Amino acid sequence: MSYLLSRWLAAPATALRAVLVLGLAASTLAACNDSAPPINDTPTLSSVANQSITAGSSTGDLAFTVGDVETAADRLTITATSSNTDLVPNGPSNLVLGGSGSSRTLNVVPAAGASGSTTITLSVSDGSATTSTTFVVDVTRLASLYVDSSGGKVYYSTRGNSIYVANLDGSNATTLVTNQTTVHGIAIDVTAGRLYWADWLAGVLRSANLADGSDSQDVNSGSSRNLGLAWMPAP
Incomplete structure (x- = not known):
């Protein structure tokens, strides 16, 4: 870029100077693009409806989808947590993740004999950015x-x-x-x-x-x- 600038200063006001101006602008733009940090898009995550089940049962496989512009769907990290761990403990036996690629599932399994309400937070991460959604699971006892x-x-x-x-x-x-x-x-x-x-x-x-x-x-x-x-x- 400094070479183009020196040529432009030495050149007469002719078509050559105009050509050098265009070259200088292109060189400057390329340098700016090379130094700009990459943009990371946040992953996408579909919502899950609230659930109502009876004690002793589970929600079954609840389907949801994930995606990301820069990261392949299989490389995204999916997590699920429960706000009421007495009702639904935070663990792979009670928050059972399944599926692959962009099509994933979550089966919420309450603790044996437990009833009440919990908020499930479902999250997807590409390693830098995270997207989350929540839904409520109500568990009622049979009368x-x-x-x-x-x-x-x-x-x-x-x-x-x-x-x-x-x-x-x-x-x-x-x-x-x-x-x-x-x-x-x-x-x-x-x-x-x-x-x-x-x-x-x-x-x-x-x-x-x-x-x-x-x-x-x-x-x-x-x-x-x-x-x-x-x-x-x-x-």
């Missing part, structure tokens, strides 16, 4: 459970205001009944297609359509607070 082995269904409540139904393996869980106070005790009459339960705080025994939870009726009211219920078909 009542009825297994219909012949129908391949399980009916349950979680000390809340709802009754759920799922397949025997826990899949395809759906809400069957809502707007109760505290559900304790569940029974079914398969022949009549009715679901029965005790609303403990309300002191009421109720019934609804077994298929979809419709047609809710009070069987009796003003009873003591029932904690259990059994269906005994007529002989």
Whole structure:
């Protein structure tokens, strides 16, 4: 660059000087580019929805994606931590990372018999920059459970205001009944297609359509607070 500058000063105001000016500018730009520090883009990380599960189960594999401009996805470092370590300890047995490349998974496994809530922080790092996202896992205890082995269904409540139904393996869980106070005790009459339960705080025994939870009726009211219920078909 100093050589070009000396030539420009010695050259007459002609086309040669213009050419030397262009050369000087290009040389200066190249020198600036060589000395500029490289830019590191932060890695990308997709979000994970909040989860609600029952005690004794896990979230299953929660899918998320990672990426980075400069670093291959397989070389990114993925970590997961729990805010409530009594519920979900920080370790590979309770925060199980899986997948490869840009497609990753996390299975959150609560401690045996534990219930409560925890915030999971999921992070991805390229060694210089880190991106994080959080989601909440609520773990509730089962209050009542009825297994219909012949129908391949399980009916349950979680000390809340709802009754759920799922397949025997826990899949395809759906809400069957809502707007109760505290559900304790569940029974079914398969022949009549009715679901029965005790609303403990309300002191009421109720019934609804077994298929979809419709047609809710009070069987009796003003009873003591029932904690259990059994269906005994007529002989």
